[in-house]
Amino acid sequence: MVKCPMCGTEVQPAKTWQLVSPLPDADSRLTITVMGSFKCPSCGYSWRGKVSVMKVGPNGEVEFQKGKTKRRKKRKKEREEQPRGGTVIEIDISEIIEDEL
Numbered sequence: 001m002v003k004c005p006m007c008g009t010e011v012q013p014a015k016t017w018q019l020v021s022p023l024p025d026a027d028s029r030l031t032i033t034v035m036g037s038f039k040c041p042s043c044g045y046s047w048r049g050k051v052s053v054m055k056v057g058p059n060g061e062v063e064f065q066k067g068k069t070k071r072r073k074k075r076k077k078e079r080e081e082q083p084r085g086g087t088v089i090e091i092d093i094s095e096i097i098e099d100e101l
């Protein structure tokens with residue numbers, strides 16, 4: 001769940017999509033960034049932001065990242081660009097894999 005940056009209401013993404021990095025990482029895993037578009041039902045503010053990041057391994061294993069781990073130095077900058085970014089929500093992984101095929 002992501003909170004509205006304007007009023008703090010918890011908002012579900014109206015739409016999500018995945019950005020797949022063309023290059024696998026050192027462990028041959030693909031990095032998939034899940035982006036979302038949000039519209040606050042309370043104040044009407046709409047925005048887009050990163051919902052979550054996950055890595056899919058060559059055997060289909062999936063690892064979710066919260067976006068704020070491992071990158072302490074970038075944290076401040078990320079927060080400026082995406083004040084409420086990095087929140088993990090539940091998504092249907094099988095749907096994503098179907099998109100990739």
Ligand SMILES: [Zn+2]
Nearest residue numbers: 004007040043
């Ligand atoms: Zn709002």
